[in-house]
Amino acid sequence: MRWSFTLHGGAAAVLSAAALALAGLTWLPGRGALPLFEPAWPMAVVIIPAFLLFLAALVRQFATGADRSAQWQAFRCLPGRVQAGLGLLAVTSVAVMVIGAVAGERLQDAEVREGRYVAYDTSVTTDRAVELTQDEYLALLPSSRRMMFAVPGLLGAAAAAIVLAAGELRRADDASAAR
Template sequence: MGPSFRVHAGATLLLGVVLLAASALTLLPGPSVLGDGKAALAALAVPLLPLLAAAVLRGVYAGVGAGYDRRLQWLALRSLPHAVWAFLAVLVAAGAALAFSSTLGGGGLSPREPEGGRYFATDHGDRRKRVEISREEYEALRKYDQRTMFAIPALLCTGATVVVLVAGRLRQPAPPGGDTGGPA
């Protein structure tokens, strides 16, 4: 696998871990450590969008080069070291758990911007009715939203890492003798 694939996979993996950590910070008691989270997400979106776009392009290019042979893609995926598999599986499980846990809370409410020192939420169960809530409820709803807001891009980064690693394996030249280095 070429160095550009390793750097790209490492960058998407690192960004995924940072996003997952930001999502996990919403589990801490008290007000959100990240404030409203919009500034943090905007800062992380700057590298996120180009990395994801490049991963999609590399995946398409590698798929075209392999003739969209799913068997070769599966063999390339299976040829990754077990430690990489385990780490990616832990990231996917943690990201899915964080995203799922955010859907359990909130009771069908989503926070709205405060107005005049009062806090409001949209009740999705009652035809999107606006309801007034306490500050504590508002902070809890914001944390649920932030958890999802960071967990889903973390899962996308993990998926992009897998795509880049598979593309790197598929673009790797075959060693002399015809052995692909993958499982038989």
């Protein structure tokens, strides 16, 4: 496999692990202990590269011209530890998203609008925006950010799997062309 595929897949896997670590930090007790969740920059630092790595992985996958079964076989040719690691990242991301959806908190998506703290109330069908106190906002913020960190975790894991399978296909093509 070419080094660029390995580097791309490794960067996507590391980004996925970092996003999941940030999602895990949202469960720590003590709302004031970590100032990571109030500013928006940690989400931007994780979401934008995850999306770009995922798009680049799709481009590399389509450049191989292989069908789905060949891509699955190429993924299965990866070392077992790599497969297990990528599977663990994907399953953990999905688990965080499912836990967030099942928890079914009444207030979601805390944000600051025009100097006021606002969240969406899922129990009413009309005006869903509810104004919060700063303490309520700070208590709700980690759960709001958790999903936003789990999605890039899944994107990164998928990007790593896709690009490493594409690299394996490229390696096989190069080996067959050399004969």
